[in-house]
Amino acid sequence: MTGTVPCERERLALAQHHDPAVLPHRLVASWKRSAGYGVPLDAVEPEFAGAVDDQSLFFESGHQVLAELHDTLADEPVSLMLTDPDGLVLNRVCSNRVLLGALDGVSLAPGFDYSERTTGTTGLGLALADRVPTLVRADQHYSTRLWGYTCAAAPVSDPVSGDLVGSVNLTTWSQQSYNLLLALARTAARTTEALMLARGHGREARPASRGRVVRVRTGRDEGDAACPEELGAQWRAAADAARAALLAGRGVAVVGEPGVGKTVLLGGVQARGRRVLHVRPPEPEDVTSWWSLWSPELGKPGTSVIVGRVDRLPAWAAGELAGLVTGDGAQLSITAEDPAAVPEVLRRVVGAVVEVPPLRHRRDDVLPLARRFARDARGRPVRFTAGAEQVLATYHWPGNAAQLRDVVRRAVDRTDLVSERDLPPEVFTGTHSRLTRLETLERDEIVRALAEPGATPALAASRLGMSRSTIYRRIARYGIRLPAESPS
Incomplete structure (x- = not known):
């Protein structure tokens, strides 16, 4: 245990014959934070936020997972919940009326903020704070009002960005068996992430961060x-x-x-x-x-x-x-x-x-950075044609300098003079919306056809088997621009 002065919750633990020196380090750290937030020991006072976001991909996926899990648990006294990344309870799936009434008594219900900052150490609050699956039993809760419950929670991250989007929380009576509770929460969280990825229209999961x-x-x-x-x-x-x-x-x-x-x-x-x-x-x-x-x-x-x-x-x-x-x-x-x-x-x-x-707000930095990245990758100065410079300077660079570096490295892999044809299709578009995999393939084919020498939209449409009206709609939809059409 770090620190020399025990917080009030640690004194209470000593009084209950628990030795803080042998308690989980994360638990004691959470007690200390709870004391610092001014959370009362003998009350639960979560704030009511009202409306919740039930239209997100996380909510839709998580709700389906919890509904299916609830069906397998039959009449077990377990409440299944989703929270947002700040600890706001989004929903609650439970068929045990006694448990539901008790949870209402401590405001563990949709619309209430159950973050560590407002309710102290709980399974869901600590899972969100430390970003790992967490089980908090009975008197491990900071507030004595929650000692009648066992809470297991697992964080849920966006499978593409890695951003924390919420948690899955399972709560039951403290006297119930809890051996499988954390495993169920962890499985539900991973299943939710997998379902989010499957519903994400061609998104690819990010690789795990190794640090x-x-x-x-x-x-x-x-x-x-x-x-x-x-x-x-x-x-x-x-x-x-x-x-x-x-x-x-x-x-x-x-x-x-x-x-x-x-x-x-x-x-x-x-x-x-x-x-x-x-x-x-x-x-x-x-x-x-x-x-x-x-x-x-x-x-x-x-x-x-x-x-x-x-x-x-x-x-x-x-x-x-x-x-x-x-x-x-x-x-x-x-x-x-x-x-x-x-x-x-x-x-x-x-x-x-x-x-x-962001780089889109620093337009004058694009070409100096591109030349620097090209020189570093090639080992010598690299030239860009006027058309290539215009494309680079007018693209919006959602991935910022890291994306610019990757684009330039690919372009200079085999040349010391970068032209428009050496640049990837992505930099010829102005759309900010996320494209599906099929939309990306269609966009890239249109850009390649339009980049051919002497190409016009009519010729490109003919080569791709499209009508002229269709290709013009696609050009507008994807924000495709050619160097000659780019603003000066």
């Missing part, structure tokens, strides 16, 4: 990795703000969309001669071993650590990380997609939050 611990190439030690002299004012302003925070001895959080270059920026502003490690969390179940691998480096002289994606850290790991940051806050930098997603305990240990704008 990483790597040394960062810094701009001051090995050449200017972020090439700030070539980039625009917005990038330079973000870099200057991050550098000022580090020079002042404060930690810094750099936020922005995936792929904008948050780690590249932080690597480029580190002091000369410092050893810089970039660590990124794996799947929540593997965080403990990942944590033990690199956390001792944080306190070493001359070493800076960049912790990426802190919005995906389990709550216990975020608390441990904040506890390791003492006097030299400049040793720690963190990244996240959104300022609000930075865990509260980490917001308190960084002195500045710097935002990197």
Whole structure:
């Protein structure tokens, strides 16, 4: 157990003959957070939010899974629920009237906020906070009002983006057998994710994150990795703000969309001669071993650590990380997609939050970055035709600089002069909507036909077996644009 002063819940545990030193670490950490939130020990006071989102892919998939699971449980006194990522109860499937009445008495019902912040340690609150399947039994709950229940919950993540979308929660009486409860919650969560993927119209599941611990190439030690002299004012302003925070001895959080270059920026502003490690969390179940691998480096002289994606850290790991940051806050930098997603305990240990704008808002940075990526990939300068430059400069780059780097690397694989025909079909479109696999294939074929020398929409339609009206509709639907049609 960390810390020297036990919280009120730990004192209560001692009074009940539990030794906090042998209780699960995550449970004790949750009790401490609950005490810090001011959750009462003898009451349950969740806030009522009212309407819930019952139109999402997660809700539709999860509700079907719980309904089928409920059928197999017959008359067992188990309540099955979905929550959103903030702990708001979305639905409840249960046929046991006694249990339903009891759950109503503690407001464990649709529309109520059952997050750790409002109700203290519960199975669903802790599963969402630490992003791993969790079982909380009887007097392990923070509030004594919940000691009559056993709660098992498992988080559900979007199978494509990895974002936390909610949880599956199973609650029963505390005196009931709970051996299979956590396994059922875990299976229901994985089945929900699989059903979301199947209903996602051609989406592909993301690979599991294995985490990483790597040394960062810094701009001051090995050449200017972020090439700030070539980039625009917005990038330079973000870099200057991050550098000022580090020079002042404060930690810094750099936020922005995936792929904008948050780690590249932080690597480029580190002091000369410092050893810089970039660590990124794996799947929540593997965080403990990942944590033990690199956390001792944080306190070493001359070493800076960049912790990426802190919005995906389990709550216990975020608390441990904040506890390791003492006097030299400049040793720690963190990244996240959104300022609000930075865990509260980490917001308190960084002195500045710097935002990197998306590439679509930094049009002047596209071509300098493309030339840099091409030179790095080819080992020598690479030229782009005027048409290729126009396509690159006017595309909206939803994947930001990371997508631009991938596109350029593929284009320069076999050439030192990149033309429009070397670019992938995706950059010739202006649509922001997600396409199915069949729609993507159709779009790509139309782009290839239109890119042929001397091609016109009429000729392309003839080659593809379409009518002219159909191809014009498809061009408008997919936002296809040719270099000659692109705005100057």
